[in-house]
Amino acid sequence: xxxxLEYYIAGRGGAGAPAEALHFASAEHPQPIRVxxxxxxxxxxxxxxRTGGRREVVALDVDGHDFGNRYHLGDRFLRAELRWTHHAFxxxxxxxxxxxxxxxxxxxxAGAEAQSARHAARYGFAELRVRPHPSLFLDxxxxxxxxxxxxxxxxxxxxxxxxxxRSNVAVGGEMLDSLGPTAFVRLQWATAAPLLMGAxxxxxxxxxxxxxADGLYVRYDVAYPVVPAFTVRASVSYGARDGAARFGGxxxxxxxx
Numbered sequence: 001x002x003x004x005l006e007y008y009i010a011g012r013g014g015a016g017a018p019a020e021a022l023h024f025a026s027a028e029h030p031q032p033i034r035v036x037x038x039x040x041x042x043x044x045x046x047x048x049x050r051t052g053g054r055r056e057v058v059a060l061d062v063d064g065h066d067f068g069n070r071y072h073l074g075d076r077f078l079r080a081e082l083r084w085t086h087h088a089f090x091x092x093x094x095x096x097x098x099x100x101x102x103x104x105x106x107x108x109x110a111g112a113e114a115q116s117a118r119h120a121a122r123y124g125f126a127e128l129r130v131r132p133h134p135s136l137f138l139d140x141x142x143x144x145x146x147x148x149x150x151x152x153x154x155x156x157x158x159x160x161x162x163x164x165x166r167s168n169v170a171v172g173g174e175m176l177d178s179l180g181p182t183a184f185v186r187l188q189w190a191t192a193a194p195l196l197m198g199a200x201x202x203x204x205x206x207x208x209x210x211x212x213a214d215g216l217y218v219r220y221d222v223a224y225p226v227v228p229a230f231t232v233r234a235s236v237s238y239g240a241r242d243g244a245a246r247f248g249g250x251x252x253x254x255x256x257x
Contacts, residue, residue, distance in 0.1 A: 003037065006030035018153070040090045040164045043134060050165070052228055054256040057096075061233070065248025067215050067241040069107055071195040075241055076248075077104030077207035083127075093131040099124050100145075102179065102245040104207030107242075119207040121147035121179060123154070135162055140173065149178040166190045180205025181211065196223040215241035217248065229256045 003053040008025035021251070025031040037045070064078035083098030085115025101122050123145025130138045143154030167190050173183040182204040190196050200219045209215060217239020225231045233252035239245050 003091075004032060004034040006032050008044070013020045025192070039134070046087040047087070051087070051256065054229060055087045055089070057254060057256045058088070059083050059085070059252065059254040061250065061252035063235065063250030063252075064104075065215075065217055065237050065239065066246045067217075067239070068243050068246040070243035071107065071110070071114065073107040073114060075103040075107060075209070077102060077119075079206070081125075083125075085127075092128065093137065095127070095128040097124065097126045102176075102207055106207055106209050107211050112168070117210070119148055119179065121145055121152050123152055125154075126157075136160070137164060139176075141174070143174075143176065147178055152179075162188075164188075165196070169244055176206075179208045182206060188215050194225050197221065202239075209241065212242035215239065217245075219248075221250070223254075230254070231256075 008027060008030045009023040010020045010026075011023055012020055036069065056180040060080070060082050062078070063081045068075040069075045073193045079100065079102045081098055081100035083096055085094050085096035087094045099122075101120075103118075103119045103120045105116040107114055109115075123143050125141055125143040127139065127141040130140075132138065139156075139160070141154075141156035143152070143156070145152040145154075154174060154176040156172065156174035158170055160168050160170040162168025166188075168188050170186045170188070171184070172186075173181060175181045182202065184200050184202045186198050186200040188196065188198040200221070202217055202219060204215050205213045206215070217237045219235055219237040221233060221235035223231055223233040231254040233250075233254070235250045237248040237250075239248075
């Protein structure tokens, strides 16, 4: 039976009248009224079934890349983030917060005699995900922390066309004060279940490039659900900033409950 309710109308007369007079329908044959759930009620029900009712997610991710340098100077970064996310599965799909750290070095000047400067940051962030359409997700993020240059502020965002847990295309970016901007385009596909794979093009200034601010690499990542509540992730990247391309990569875990 579809969700809804049923009713009938009956009345009682005065003394001597029948105990009950039917005016519309009856208890044996009531009038049904169908009540259809709204769009986000249906989407929430689908998401709860997909996740087994698990709304909370704790994730740890570590990523980095070694750009190298034609002067054989250090140019690399390593970034780690720990985040908690609560899923509402409604138009406001999810909210979360976390803590992160970035460490790296980049040439302070051009030339073989130059030195590499170390850049680092420690920060906290808050983020949310909005679902204005069943296959469109908007992400926003605000960051506050400290770096080797002092107070650190940052903003970020992304737009995902498709389902984040299935095939989709995502475009996004981030700006972190003295550490510079990052932008990406990512294609994800779910054609080899249970594996979830993605390929990205990333342009970044991390960790605060000075003499060459056009670091570019491609990245391939894969996620595997060991059990429904626990997922592991790995990635490999390849690209350059000022010299021959080099490799990077990352690992991550995710626990849902």
